[in-house]
Amino acid sequence: MADKTPERLEWAAATLAPGPADHILEVGCGHGVLLSLLAERLTTGTITAIDRSDKMVAAARARNAGHIASGKIAIRQAELASADFSGKTFDRILAVNVNVFWLKPARELAALRRLIDAEGKLFLFFEPPSPAQAEPIAEKLAANLEANGFRVAHKTFIVLGSAQGVCIVANPA
Numbered sequence: 001m002a003d004k005t006p007e008r009l010e011w012a013a014a015t016l017a018p019g020p021a022d023h024i025l026e027v028g029c030g031h032g033v034l035l036s037l038l039a040e041r042l043t044t045g046t047i048t049a050i051d052r053s054d055k056m057v058a059a060a061r062a063r064n065a066g067h068i069a070s071g072k073i074a075i076r077q078a079e080l081a082s083a084d085f086s087g088k089t090f091d092r093i094l095a096v097n098v099n100v101f102w103l104k105p106a107r108e109l110a111a112l113r114r115l116i117d118a119e120g121k122l123f124l125f126f127e128p129p130s131p132a133q134a135e136p137i138a139e140k141l142a143a144n145l146e147a148n149g150f151r152v153a154h155k156t157f158i159v160l161g162s163a164q165g166v167c168i169v170a171n172p173a
């Protein structure tokens with residue numbers, strides 16, 4: 001039986017709502033489940049994904065082999081702070097449950113500031129282990145973004161089963 005898609009990833013795809021020609025970067029793609037959901041929404045658009053784990057990159061590539069073959073998705077093993085994107089920039093950048101953004105993300109946010117288009121949007125999604133952590137994590141995320149070249153546009157909280165989801169949307173300042 002096929003695995004059920006986690007609710008947070010369905011929510012992330014619906015919230016990102018990319019246009020068909022958007023160029024998207026996902027940081028920390030894990031098994032690549034969200035990549036598959038987003039690829040269905042694109043026509044001429046593309047998705048680039050990175051993960052620092054070789055194991056996750058292999059799993060994400062296997063899951064998305066068809067879209068990789070057609071050129072819609074590219075997945076690479078890389079650490080965000082030191083990744084080289086050869087001058088490519090993105091309309092939409094997202095990460096789901098990548099903890100560095102609410103911890104000490106100065107280097108990572110500096111990298112994203114260079115990678116995001118002037119009119120681009122950054123989406124950071126979290127599903128904290130306990131619902132009580134949602135508000136403090138959102139506060140830390142917002143403060144980190146504002147201190148590192150982004151302007152927070154929206155903060156959203158959503159109930160995901162017994163958990164709570166947080167999404168912060170930011171624009172380059």
Ligand SMILES: C[S@@+](CC[C@H](N)C(=O)[O-])C[C@H]1O[C@@H](n2cnc3c(N)ncnc32)[C@H](O)[C@@H]1O
Binds near residue numbers: 028051080095097098
């Ligand atoms: C908790 S998992 C979430 C995976 C996926 N986004 C999801 O929600 O199912 C975090 C992933 O981000 C990757 N990661 C964490 N920090 C990273 C960084 N600085 N650069 C690239 N990948 C990173 C990890 O290797 C891991 O696969």
